Amino acid sequence: MLKYILRVDEEQLTDAMLQQLIRYMPEPEQLARLEQFKDQYNELAEAEQFAMTMGSIKRLVPRLKSISFKMRFQEMVQDIKPDIVAATAACEEVKTSKKFCLILEVILLIGNYMNAGSRNEQAVGFEINFLTKLNTTKAVDHKTTLLHYLVEVIEKKYSDALNFAEELMHVDRAARVSADQIQKNLNQMKKSIKQLEMDLKNFRPHNEEDRFADVMTSFLSEASTQYEILENMFKQMEKLYEDLAIYFAFDSKKYTSDEFFSDIKTFKDNFQEAYKDNLRIRETEEKMRRAREAKEKAEKEKQERMAKKKQLVDISSGADQEGVMDSLLEALTTGSAFSHKPRRKNPARGAAERRAQLNRSRSRSNIISHHSGGRENLNHLDSRNGEIVR
DSSP states (O other), X not given: OHHHHHHTOTTTOOHHHHHHHXXXXXXXXXXXXXXXXXXXXXXXXXXXXXXXXXXXXXXXXXXXHHHHHHHHHHHHHHHHXXXXXHHHHHHHHHHHOHHXXXXXXXXXXXXXXXXXXXTTTTOSOOOGGGGGXXXXXXXXXXXXXXXXXXXXXXXXXXXXXXTGGGGOTTHHHHTTOOHHHHHHHHHHHHHHHHHHHHHHHTOOOSSTTOOHHHHHHHHHHHHHHHHHHHHHHHHHHHHHHHHHHHHHTOOTTTSOHHHHHHHHHHHHHHHHHHHXXXXXXXXXXXXXXXXXXXXXXXXXXXXHHHHHHHHHHGGGSSSOHHHHHHHHHHHHHHTGGGOSOOOOOOHHHHHHHHHHHHHHHHHHHHHHHHHHHHHHHHHHHHGGGTOOOO
């Protein structure tokens, strides 16, 4: 372990290992007392032997902290830099987005219309956090909100602005960025760099294998350069946010950047949800309209069928036979006269009906024959008087 620390061997050392050493290493006073027993080294406990060996390195704890800082440095940069980039880009996007600006103008116009006649009419602007309250103003039906109406207006009049969120790509990330936390991380980085400078200034090699000065001097130069870049980026981010505060007329000290971007993100998400709600409402209304039309069509067809059936019933009445025949022909042509399925005949009943029909036919034949004979007799009788009765 002693050799790894002297060589600053990052392949063998881990940050967790270094943190354990820093945490449990005895205080310098304890190490000084332990040094008195160096002649009895073999008689000491294993933990005491380890502490005595490690304690032989002058300024051990500051050295361990500097090595730990080197091992964590790139991770610290990756924690800070993307946040600064996202917040900087978000500031530029919000200020330059024409679609977002158009939506803000429409909101102001609607607000002035709603406040007509009040002391708030003809307002020249509104606070950005008002965007998060648009979905709390209910419509008369208590189903939709002012935000739904705004989305409908944008969709009908300014449809190109519906996808304004595409011009605010970094807002979501910026909403999670705390400028205060970035400042704390940069301060901690600066403090560690200053501490490393002090360690190198006071450095005395432990032995010939001690490479701490060579390794850490090179790292110090790299870390200082990286820190200056991050610090300048952070200052640029702060300046852009202050410019944004002037542009939208709010106090950047009271309204932090993460709160500002969080409100815009909330509005952006609510806008998309309201748009989806409007689509669902329109789909529901369209289904209801189709169902209503289908019902009306079915009712109309039912009335037409009933009217046609009534015309068929009227055939046996004393009405105009020409009109009745026309209706009958139409019913036969369209097939409505045959709308009922034929009943299945009972074989026994069919035979009885045929016998009854045969008897009726015979009866009619006898009547006709008798009637014909009578007429001949009448003709014969009347011929005597010189007349023939037909």
